[in-house]
């Protein structure tokens with residue numbers, strides 16, 4: 001089955017981890033949105049074309065390993081924040097808006113999030129090179 005259901009199975013937790021494996025976590029519950037943000041802050045933050053974050057006000061986050069390695073950063077004067085592994089720098093889930101909002105970087109999950117992307121946001125801030133991506137070659141693995 002490759003179909004993605006719009007209803008996540010709340011009973012099965014989603015596993016996630018950082019690149020070095022020091023931090024592991026589990027998310028239980030449903031996401032209310034999956035946004036691809038192209039703003040300048042998210043491009044700096046991720047080093048890529050856009051951030052890809054899942055949002056939930058009801059899901060539960062449980063650290064299974066390495067919670068002490070989880071660092072955070074909030075850009076002063078903004079609501080832009082991120083969590084990351086202090087060893088490898090990988091993006092990790094964070095609680096924002098005073099803890100009310102759980103933000104989970106989609107790439108930090110070990111499997112599929114089980115929800116369709118909701119929307120691209122801050123599209124006016126897209127990097128110019130992003131509009132050229134459809135023209136780029138596509139290799140199944142490393143370029144031959």
Ligand SMILES: [Zn+2]
Nearest residue numbers: 018020085088
């Ligand atoms: Zn790590």
Ligand SMILES: [Zn+2]
Nearest residue numbers: 037038039042
């Ligand atoms: Zn953004």
